[in-house]
Amino acid sequence: MSSKNAILSRLRHGRAASPANTAAFAAERASDAVTPDLDIMVSALEAAHARVFRSTTSQWADDLAKLARERGWANWWIGGDDVGRTWQAHDSEPATTVFSNWDSQKAPLFDAAEVALCRARAGIAETGTLVVESSPQVPRTLSLVPPVHVVVIDEDSVVGSLHQALARYENKSLPTNLIFISGPSKTADIQQTLAYGAHGPRELIVYLCRRE
Amino acid sequence: MSGFSPNPDQNFGVRIQEALGNEELRESFHGAMTFLREKRRQQFPDPDALDALRTRGAAIRERALAQLPDLLEQLEGQCQHNGIRVHWAEDAAEANEIITGIARKTGGKRVVKGKSMATEEIGLNTAFENAGFSCLESDMGEYIVQQAHETPSHIIMPAIHRNKASIARQFAEQIPDTPYTEDVDELIGIGRRVLRRAFADADIGISGVNFAIAETGTLCLVENEGNGRMSTTVPDTHIAVMGIEKVIEKLSDLPDLYRLLTRSATGQPITTYLNLISGPRKPDEIDGPRQVHLVLLDNGRSRIYADRQLRETLRCIRCGACMNHCPVYERLGGHAYGTVYPGPIGQVVMPQLLGLDKAGKLTQACSLNGACGEACPVKIPLPDLIRRLRHDGVSRTDSPVRGQGKQRKWIEATIWATWLSIHTHPRLYRLSTLMATRLRRLMPPLPRAWTRHRSPLRPAARTLHETLQQRERARQKESAREQ
Amino acid sequence: MSPTIDRVYFFGTCLIDVFYPGAGMAAITLLEREGLEVLFPQAQTCCGQPPYNSGYDDEARTIARQVIETFDLPIPIIVPSGSCAGMLRKHYPALMAGDPLEEKANQLATRVYELHEFLHRVLNITLEDQGKPTRVVMHTSCSARREMEVMDDGLSLLRQLGNVEVCEPENAETCCGFGGTFAVKMSDVSAAMVADKCAAVNATGASTLLSSDCGCLMNIHGALEHRNSDAMPAEHLAEFLLRRTSGDAS
Ligand code: SF4
Numbered sequence: 047m048s049s050k051n052a053i054l055s056r057l058r059h060g061r062a063a064s065p066a067n068t069a070a071f072a073a074e075r076a077s078d079a080v081t082p083d084l085d086i087m088v089s090a091l092e093a094a095h096a097r098v099f100r101s102t103t104s105q106w107a108d109d110l111a112k113l114a115r116e117r118g119w120a121n122w123w124i125g126g127d128d129v130g131r132t133w134q135a136h137d138s139e140p141a142t143t144v145f146s147n148w149d150s151q152k153a154p155l156f157d158a159a160e161v162a163l164c165r166a167r168a169g170i171a172e173t174g175t176l177v178v179e180s181s182p183q184v185p186r187t188l189s190l191v192p193p194v195h196v197v198v199i200d201e202d203s204v205v206g207s208l209h210q211a212l213a214r215y216e217n218k219s220l221p222t223n224l225i226f227i228s229g230p231s232k233t234a235d236i237q238q239t240l241a242y243g244a245h246g247p248r249e250l251i252v253y254l255c256r257r258e
Numbered sequence: 259m260s261g262f263s264p265n266p267d268q269n270f271g272v273r274i275q276e277a278l279g280n281e282e283l284r285e286s287f288h289g290a291m292t293f294l295r296e297k298r299r300q301q302f303p304d305p306d307a308l309d310a311l312r313t314r315g316a317a318i319r320e321r322a323l324a325q326l327p328d329l330l331e332q333l334e335g336q337c338q339h340n341g342i343r344v345h346w347a348e349d350a351a352e353a354n355e356i357i358t359g360i361a362r363k364t365g366g367k368r369v370v371k372g373k374s375m376a377t378e379e380i381g382l383n384t385a386f387e388n389a390g391f392s393c394l395e396s397d398m399g400e401y402i403v404q405q406a407h408e409t410p411s412h413i414i415m416p417a418i419h420r421n422k423a424s425i426a427r428q429f430a431e432q433i434p435d436t437p438y439t440e441d442v443d444e445l446i447g448i449g450r451r452v453l454r455r456a457f458a459d460a461d462i463g464i465s466g467v468n469f470a471i472a473e474t475g476t477l478c479l480v481e482n483e484g485n486g487r488m489s490t491t492v493p494d495t496h497i498a499v500m501g502i503e504k505v506i507e508k509l510s511d512l513p514d515l516y517r518l519l520t521r522s523a524t525g526q527p528i529t530t531y532l533n534l535i536s537g538p539r540k541p542d543e544i545d546g547p548r549q550v551h552l553v554l555l556d557n558g559r560s561r562i563y564a565d566r567q568l569r570e571t572l573r574c575i576r577c578g579a580c581m582n583h584c585p586v587y588e589r590l591g592g593h594a595y596g597t598v599y600p601g602p603i604g605q606v607v608m609p610q611l612l613g614l615d616k617a618g619k620l621t622q623a624c625s626l627n628g629a630c631g632e633a634c635p636v637k638i639p640l641p642d643l644i645r646r647l648r649h650d651g652v653s654r655t656d657s658p659v660r661g662q663g664k665q666r667k668w669i670e671a672t673i674w675a676t677w678l679s680i681h682t683h684p685r686l687y688r689l690s691t692l693m694a695t696r697l698r699r700l701m702p703p704l705p706r707a708w709t710r711h712r713s714p715l716r717p718a719a720r721t722l723h724e725t726l727q728q729r730e731r732a733r734q735k736e737s738a739r740e741q
Numbered sequence: 742m743s744p745t746i747d748r749v750y751f752f753g754t755c756l757i758d759v760f761y762p763g764a765g766m767a768a769i770t771l772l773e774r775e776g777l778e779v780l781f782p783q784a785q786t787c788c789g790q791p792p793y794n795s796g797y798d799d800e801a802r803t804i805a806r807q808v809i810e811t812f813d814l815p816i817p818i819i820v821p822s823g824s825c826a827g828m829l830r831k832h833y834p835a836l837m838a839g840d841p842l843e844e845k846a847n848q849l850a851t852r853v854y855e856l857h858e859f860l861h862r863v864l865n866i867t868l869e870d871q872g873k874p875t876r877v878v879m880h881t882s883c884s885a886r887r888e889m890e891v892m893d894d895g896l897s898l899l900r901q902l903g904n905v906e907v908c909e910p911e912n913a914e915t916c917c918g919f920g921g922t923f924a925v926k927m928s929d930v931s932a933a934m935v936a937d938k939c940a941a942v943n944a945t946g947a948s949t950l951l952s953s954d955c956g957c958l959m960n961i962h963g964a965l966e967h968r969n970s971d972a973m974p975a976e977h978l979a980e981f982l983l984r985r986t987s988g989d990a991s
Contacts, residue, residue, distance in 0.1 A: 048346070049348045049352060050346035052348060053330075053502065053554075054327045054330065054331070056556075056560035060563040063564055064565065094528075147544065148545045156457075173527055174528075175532075180546065181543070182542040185543070185545045187491055190484060190488065190491065207513065208517075212509050212510060212512065215474075215509065219474075219536070220534060222538065222543065223533070225487070225531065226531065226534075227531060232483065232530055233398045233446060235397070235402070235415060235417055236417070236420075236422050237286075238294075239442040242443075244398055244449075244483035245396070245488055246483070246487065246488075284933075586927075586930055589930060623930060624920070625916050625920025625934070626883075626920055626923070627883035627887075627920065628887040628888060629883070631887075645794060645796065648796030649798050652797065671797075674800050681787050681789075682786070694759055710928065711928070711931075711936075711964055711967060712935070713964075713966035715959055717760060718763070720762060721758045721762055722753045722758045722765040722766070723758055725766060726769075727783060
């Protein structure tokens with residue numbers, strides 16, 4: 047008998063021998079839907095050490111250009127999403143690398159990339175969370191490897207709770223990688239002292255945009 | 259098991275002595291546990307809301323366990339549909355064989371690992387070493403512990419027993435071109451530098467799984483550091499290992515469990531990353547692993563499953579809150595247990611995995627104060643299970659747990675038999691307590707184990723039974739005289 | 742159970758019987774003072790918790806049968822200890838599942854009250870303090886706190902005493918290290934636990950240690966005395982409540 051069959055048959059026997067107490071399930075109730083509150087979203091993100099800028103769908107690139115100048119960022123990595131294209135075409139002429147080939151670009155991604163930019167599909171107000179879907183336009187490592195991660199998100203894509211964010215995928219197939227991001231990478235593994243930039247980005251910068 | 263004992267009962271007493279004698283260690287744990295408990299408390303300001311959430315968490319896990327075989331099959335089907343290959347392992351040996359086999363086929367040699375208790379349980383690092391692979395732990399805490407040839411002392415915070423000075427020394431000694439620094443940001447920076455290289459070069463990434471969703475064929479990983487994402491995204495091959503109990507039914511089951519996990523484990527409202535993996539890189543995608551494998555590990559779980567009470571063990575979401583709240587764990591630290599899972603959940607899981615003859619003694623390190631059960635986010639009645647395992651350890655009746663009855667000692671059984679015959683014969687009981695009060699000056703004080711730390715205890719001059727009997731007699735006399 | 746309670750059983754517990762009979766008498770007096778008739782069956786011994794916690798279920802079951810038969814009348818059973826009350830209320834039903842006495846065990850469980858729970862929630866007594874100003878430190882046992890959930894009852898009664906300043910030790914919710922046979926089987930761990938409890942108790946600067954569980958009391962007080970021969974005295978809560986309200990307060 048294969049291990050699979052052996053395990054399953056033991057489980058089925060076990061279940062028959064002592065059936066579950068189904069009364070326990072009655073306690074279940076789906077989490078409540080929450081109306082999204084953008085102020086909460088901002089304060090939750092800031093509490094998690096992210097920087098948040100309120101902007102608009104037409105304004106964010108100009109705002110970002112100002113920040114980029116201040117910070118002196120020279121090496122931008124983008125994917126193929128709308129945000130990346132907008133940024134690439136911006137008047138400030140940022141030096142962008144389009145991330146399009148893993149094998150040839152893996153080394154510079156790890157060694158040279160300074161800032162990555164991508165769009166968040168949705169946000170969760172309650173917890174200050176950005177929902178990033180992997181796709182051909184948004185590679186998984188874009189939001190992970192460069193030390194600074196800039197995210198653009200539309201206000202009207204923000205939902206109240208994780209429950210609501212997941213409900214959007216009900217009866218649809220999930221992206222190969224669905225990532226919920228709530229702040230820069232961090233660790234408290236050394237004497238419970240919080241340090242940022244453990245493995246992923248040290249900085250998370252968010253442009254929360256009102257639609258115009 | 260990588261550094262863990264297959265027979266933790268052996269020398270348990272010695273390890274306890276060592277732990278209690280180590281001031282630095284006790285300070286580390288006391289500080290860390292107080293900190294974690296306080297953070298958790300702040301996350302749950304409303305006791306009624308907490309109770310409702312825990313009830314829901316328990317119900318979600320119970321519902322999953324009730325359908326366990328079906329959900330596993332559904333999970334397998336959905337994963338395969340998504341392009342994830344699924345493997346079943348009866349025990350540690352088979353799991354290691356499967357994993358090293360997959361690794362060998364890739365032709366790669368370099369393995370990075372995200373934090374995973376299931377792989378600790380099967381001793382995967384050793385298996386990899388024996389098969390000629392280098393396997394690097396990438397969680398900061400695990401990395402520190404691995405470099406020092408130690409084992410984790412906590413399931414969530416593996417290096418909790420270490421202070422920053424000792425980590426500073428270790429890094430300066432073991433990592434080339436590293437100056438001594440106690441600055442935590444710098445120390446993390448050093449780890450980051452070393453591990454980023456390892457991620458970029460790795461051929462194979464290993465991870466655990468916090469929850470697996472049967473409905474969608476999705477693996478959920480919860481973390482703050484990003485090493486889990488690195489391990490599951492950068493290498494060409496990703497192998498996830500999970501205990502079969504980790505499956506949940508639906509996507510909508512995730513939010514409550516996730517919320518309970520982060521808040522109970524580290525007192526965080528949310529972790530930096532919740533990583534949902536539903537397949538390898540698609541042909542048009544730019545990155546991500548080319549192969550994803552899921553290893554479903556039984557290792558004794560299906561045996562536990564057959565017993566309705568012990569089945570409650572399988573609800574566990576490995577948050578570590580039970581150890582954070584355990585006064586014994588706080589004073590001993592994780593290593594004293596000698597087991598992969600220390601603290602209350604370890605005292606319940608390990609005897610079931612290793613047998614009561616090898617790990618039954620662990621259940622004695624518990625005052626049944628109930629703090630663990632009160633903290634558990636899925637309401638596992640840990641004290642009841644500890645007591646149950648004590649029972650199976652000394653009893654001759656049928657138990658699904660190996661090594662049953664092996665903790666029974668003639669002397670203890672005799673003591674309880676004598677105790678019973680006194681306490682079931684009220685006259686004998688009253689006579690013996692009477693003797694105790696009359697001879698109280700002569701009575702040997704309680705065992706030395708008691709008096710070494712406490713003043714000796716003397717019976718009162720008259721028992722409550724006797725006092726009340728005398729009062730009763732006096733009253734009767736009184737009323738007789740009145741009549 | 743009749744709506745007006747005029748009779749109750751008293752379950753003395755074996756520790757009180759031998760080591761703290763004064764606490765038992767005080768509890769009985771508090772109940773009688775409220776006009777209740779208190780029945781103390783001489784056939785009672787122990788609740789069976791020591792063997793039960795050691796895994797000797799058969800032995801515990803034998804005792805449980807005896808308790809069930811001894812406390813047979815449909816009247817409340819008052820227990821001056823959270824842990825013994827917990828045994829009767831929370832564990833008998835599980836222990837006796839499948840036993841011919843199962844029904845009776847379930848029924849008995851509904852009649853069990855921890856002493857202060859009964860005084861406070863059922864009798865709703867009011868206390869008038871007659872003593873001098875003093876400061877006490879109250880240790881609530883883990884079973885009173887978690888299993889029976891009666892911590893507030895003890896503290897509420899205590900707070901009715903106008904001249905008594907009530908403190909709790911730091912980390913009040915942490916076990917004192919007693920745990921019955923645990924204190925003997927794992928004596929060093931237990932000692933480390935009680936040492937911390939002693940330090941926290943001493944740090945309050947209180948002049949009396951109180952608890953409603955004699956196991957904790959004998960553990961903490963024994964350890965306090967072991968350290969310091971003129972450690973603060975310890976008293977069962979019932980004794981203290983009676984002393985403060987019966988005119989002979991000192
Ligand atoms: S037993 Fe409960 S508290 Fe302990 S690790 Fe598991 S889920 Fe967490």
